[in-house]
Structures are given as C-alpha cells and as structure tokens.
Amino acid sequence: MVLTQYTKEFKYNLNLAAPVMLGMLGHTFVSLVDNIMVGQLGATELAAVSLGNSFVFIAMSLGIGFSTAITPLVAEADSENNFAKGKSAFKHGLFLCIVLGIFLFLMLLLAKPLMYVMDQPVEVVKLAIPYLDLVGFSLIPLIIFQAFKQFSDGLSLTKYPMYAAILSNLINVILNYLLIFGKFGFPEMGLVGAALGTLISRVIMVFFLWWLLRARDKSKAFVTNIKIFVLESPMLKKVINIGFPSAMQMFFEVAIFTAAIWLSGTLGQNPQAANQIALNLSSMTFMVATGLSVAAMIRVGNQKGLQNFIELRRIAISIFLLGIVLAVIFALIFLLFHKVLPTIYVDLDDPINAIDTREVVSIASTLLLVAAVFQISDSLQVVALGALRGLQDVKIPTIITFISYWGIGFPVSYFCGKEDALGSMGIWLGLIAGLTSAAILLYIRFNYLTKKLILNKE
Known part of the structure; x- marks a missing residue:
C-alpha cells in the first residue's frame, strides 16, 4: 500500500516526460547517425567529431543549463494562474538565452587554438577545426530553441518541442547523408557537411516550435507581441x-x-573513438533520465506554487523510483549487448582499417560494462537536480556537483586513466565515482529541504 502511493504516479509522469525523452533521444539519435556516417570515413574522422563536439558540448551545457531557469518560474506562475508573471519569466529568459548563445559562439572561436596544445593527434585536430566553426555557430539557434522549449515545458506542453525536434532530426539526417557523401549531385563535404546539416536543421527547429506555440491557445499570447528589449531588473536578476x-x-x-x-x-x-561510441550510447539512456528530470521540475514547480509540500515530496519520490526502474532496464541491456552495440558504429568489412576497428570495438565493449554500472547513479542525480530546480534551490546543488565531479570523479579519472594504469577503464571508473557521489548528496539535499518545508508549513 505504501509503494502504490508512488507507483500510481508512474503513468502520469511518463506521459509528461515521454515527449521530452523522445525529443532528447531524437537529438541523440541524430548524433548516433552522425557518428555512424562519419565512422564510415574512418577512425580519424570519428575522433575529429569527438574532439570538435567536446568543445561544443561544454558551451551547449552552459546554454541548456541556463535555459532551465525558465521552466520552474513558468510552472509556478502557471499553477498560480499568473499570466503576467509567466510571460515576464519567458521574455527575460529568451533575451538572456539570445545573448548567451552569441557569447558562447564567440568563446568557441577564441578557444580553437587550445586544440593544438592538448596533446591530441595532429590529423584529428586538422579535421576538427572546420567542423567546429559551423557546429559552434549552430549553438545560437539551439539555445534560442531551448528558451522556447523550457517555456513550453513549464506550461506542461511537452509535446511541441518534441515535434520540432523530430522535424529537425529528420532534416539533419537527410542533409548529412547528402552533404557528407555527396549524394544526388550535392558536394561531398565530409565532416563539414555534417556540421552544415546540423546548423540548417537547428534554425528550422526554432521557427517550427515558435509556429506550433503560436497556434496553441494556451501559449499564443506568450510567444506573440514579445517586447524583447523592454526589460525589468527584478525578473532579470531572478x-x-x-x-x-x-x-x-x-x-x-x-x-x-x-x-x-x-x-x-x-x-x-x-581509445578516443571507442570512448565516443560508449559516450554516445550512454547519452541515449541519459536522455530518458533527463525527460524524468524535466517532469520533476514541472511537477515540483507546480506544487511549490500551490504550497502543497507533502504532495510535492510524494510526487518527486515517485519520479525517483521510476528513474531507478528504467535505469536498471538499460543497465541490463548494456550488459547483455556490450559486444554487439559498438559494431553498429564501424565498418567491419573495411580491410584497410581492420586492426584499428577491432581495437575500437574491443575497448568500447569494455567501457559499456562500466556504463551499465553508472546508469542508476546517473539517473538519480539528474532527476534529483530537476526536483531541486523545481524548488528553485540551485546554489547548494551547484557546490555538490562541483565537489562530486571535480573533487572526486576527475582525480580518479586522471590517475587511473593513464596508459600505464587502467587506461580507458580507469577514466570511466572516475565517471562512476563522480556520478554516484552526486546522486547520494543531491538526494540528501532534497530529502532535507522537503522535510523542512513540511515542518514549517505545519
């Protein structure tokens, strides 16, 4: 009976989170297709995409992370039926996302010379730089899209960003096929073609989501007549x-x-190409947890607006449990198919690169065993972060994540990941240490805050 008070929320939470999961999985699927297509060109090209994307992912994380501020503010205003507050949160968030997108692109341009001093293979760097230019520019429309997405999620309209992501992903796959390999009369552009396909698809994604939200009664008034330069200091600060x-x-x-x-x-x-394969597969399961994190942010934000903290805690714990159940399923898939999954990224029939291919598959298979272990930690930490953002508690969790990843995880990766130590396996053991620490500490923080809020309300 005690368990059913949590499991009865599973269906609603999945319905709310599923469009977010599918949209995020769509993005990751495109990355998967990109890697498979580029992998046909060779291990060097795959490593170049990995290196270029490593810079982009850092910038993207800042933009996407910042945009999540919009969701709890809009969700809280939505539960209060306060249109002015909700539109103000969206407008100010959109303005800041535009500014941040431009800033991050410029920072990426300035960061390119770092590739030459990072002890990376020279042939990989030469291919990565032109790829980075275009993918870096695509950050601007991506972060603008994130502002609209987080707003839409805040209104519990999670389907529309999914529709936009699906359209964008289809366009991206088609353009990549045409431009990477030069099909149907298009120029053969290799990695640059993959980057150009990404840029075009992200621009289309922004306009399509705006069009969808404009056609919906609940969101139309928010996304039209936006006086983007009429700003108020209190909401900007918030x-x-x-x-x-x-x-x-x-x-x-x-x-x-x-x-x-x-x-x-x-x-x-x-090893770098194998790492990219394992990361790409892991990121697909992470997107499912991210969908639950958004559901936690929305539902906790709604209950915060209603000041119903007992219900808030019950709903959040139900999402934690659902995340753990799904993570266990993914862990079993990785364990059972760890030797099969990496083979979809490489051309096993290529005699020229046969030795390299076998090594890449062997290393990636081992890394997937480690990835299976951290599925649960990864799921719990991201869902706990979503719940804490719904509570608008962000400062202490920031300290927790820094300590977990850089005080605990990175030192383990650095010392165990050297060639004369455990190599790639050692690097991933550090990831396990960081994710597990974050999951435990963030849950403790959520548990403390919600119990405190319930006591104070009583």
Whole structure:
C-alpha cells in the first residue's frame, strides 16, 4: 500500500516526460547517425567529431543549463494562474538565452587554438577545426530553441518541442547523408557537411516550435507581441540567479565527460573513438533520465506554487523510483549487448582499417560494462537536480556537483586513466565515482529541504 502511493504516479509522469525523452533521444539519435556516417570515413574522422563536439558540448551545457531557469518560474506562475508573471519569466529568459548563445559562439572561436596544445593527434585536430566553426555557430539557434522549449515545458506542453525536434532530426539526417557523401549531385563535404546539416536543421527547429506555440491557445499570447528589449531588473536578476547556478551544474557534469574525451585522446585515436561510441550510447539512456528530470521540475514547480509540500515530496519520490526502474532496464541491456552495440558504429568489412576497428570495438565493449554500472547513479542525480530546480534551490546543488565531479570523479579519472594504469577503464571508473557521489548528496539535499518545508508549513 505504501509503494502504490508512488507507483500510481508512474503513468502520469511518463506521459509528461515521454515527449521530452523522445525529443532528447531524437537529438541523440541524430548524433548516433552522425557518428555512424562519419565512422564510415574512418577512425580519424570519428575522433575529429569527438574532439570538435567536446568543445561544443561544454558551451551547449552552459546554454541548456541556463535555459532551465525558465521552466520552474513558468510552472509556478502557471499553477498560480499568473499570466503576467509567466510571460515576464519567458521574455527575460529568451533575451538572456539570445545573448548567451552569441557569447558562447564567440568563446568557441577564441578557444580553437587550445586544440593544438592538448596533446591530441595532429590529423584529428586538422579535421576538427572546420567542423567546429559551423557546429559552434549552430549553438545560437539551439539555445534560442531551448528558451522556447523550457517555456513550453513549464506550461506542461511537452509535446511541441518534441515535434520540432523530430522535424529537425529528420532534416539533419537527410542533409548529412547528402552533404557528407555527396549524394544526388550535392558536394561531398565530409565532416563539414555534417556540421552544415546540423546548423540548417537547428534554425528550422526554432521557427517550427515558435509556429506550433503560436497556434496553441494556451501559449499564443506568450510567444506573440514579445517586447524583447523592454526589460525589468527584478525578473532579470531572478532568471540569472536560477539560471547561472543551473548552467554551472550542467557544465560541471558535461565538463567531466569532456575531460574523459580529452584524456582518452592522449591514449591515441582508437581509445578516443571507442570512448565516443560508449559516450554516445550512454547519452541515449541519459536522455530518458533527463525527460524524468524535466517532469520533476514541472511537477515540483507546480506544487511549490500551490504550497502543497507533502504532495510535492510524494510526487518527486515517485519520479525517483521510476528513474531507478528504467535505469536498471538499460543497465541490463548494456550488459547483455556490450559486444554487439559498438559494431553498429564501424565498418567491419573495411580491410584497410581492420586492426584499428577491432581495437575500437574491443575497448568500447569494455567501457559499456562500466556504463551499465553508472546508469542508476546517473539517473538519480539528474532527476534529483530537476526536483531541486523545481524548488528553485540551485546554489547548494551547484557546490555538490562541483565537489562530486571535480573533487572526486576527475582525480580518479586522471590517475587511473593513464596508459600505464587502467587506461580507458580507469577514466570511466572516475565517471562512476563522480556520478554516484552526486546522486547520494543531491538526494540528501532534497530529502532535507522537503522535510523542512513540511515542518514549517505545519
């Protein structure tokens, strides 16, 4: 009977989270298709995409993390039926996301020379730089899209960002096929073609989501007649106060995975390519947990607006349990198919690169065993972060994520990931240490806060 008070929420939570999961999985699927297509060109090209994306992912984490400030503010206003407050949160969030997108693109341009001093293979760097230029520019429409997405999620309209993501992903796959390999009369552009396809699809994604929201009664008034330059200091500060720590939380996590890419690059292009395969597969399961995190943010934000803290805690715990159940399922899939999954990324029939291919598959298979272990930790930490953002508690969680990933996880990766130590396996053991620490500490924080809120209300 005690368990059913949580499990009865599973269906509603899945219905709310499913469009977010599918939209996020769509993005990851495109990355999967990109990697498969690029993998046909060779291990060097795959490693170059990995290196270029490692820079983009850091910048993207800041933009996406910052945009999450919009969701709890809009969700709280929605439960209060306060239109003016909700539109103000969206407008100020949109303005800040536009500014941040431009800033991050410029920072990426300035960061390119770092590739030459990072002990990465020279042939990989030469291919990665032109790829980075276009994918870096695509951050601007992506972060603008995130502002609209987080607003839409805050109104519990999670389907529309999914529709936009699906359209964008289809366009991206088609353009990549045409431009990477030069099909149907299009120029053969290789990695640059993959980057150009990403840029075009992200621009279309923004306009399509705006069009969908404009056609919906609940959201039309929010996304039309936006006086983007008429700003108020209190709301700007509120969005920044939630957005900046949220950005840093995501940055700390993405940065340690990026560090794993760089550390694996020092071991050679084959370990780096294998690392990219394992990360790409892991990121697909992570997107499911991210969908639950958004559901936690929305539902906790709604209950915060209603000041119903007992219900808030019950709903959040139900989402934690659902996340753990799904994580166990994914862990079993990784364990059962760890030797099969990496083979979809490489051309097993290529005699020229046969030795490299076998090494890449062997390393990636081992890393998937480690990835299976951290599924539960990864799921719990991201869902707990979503619940805490719904409570608009972001400062202490930021400190927790920094300590977990950089005080605990990175030192383990650095010392155990050297060639004369455990190599790629050691790098991923550090990821397990960081994610598990974050999951435990963030749950303790949520448990403490919700119990305190319930006691104070009584």
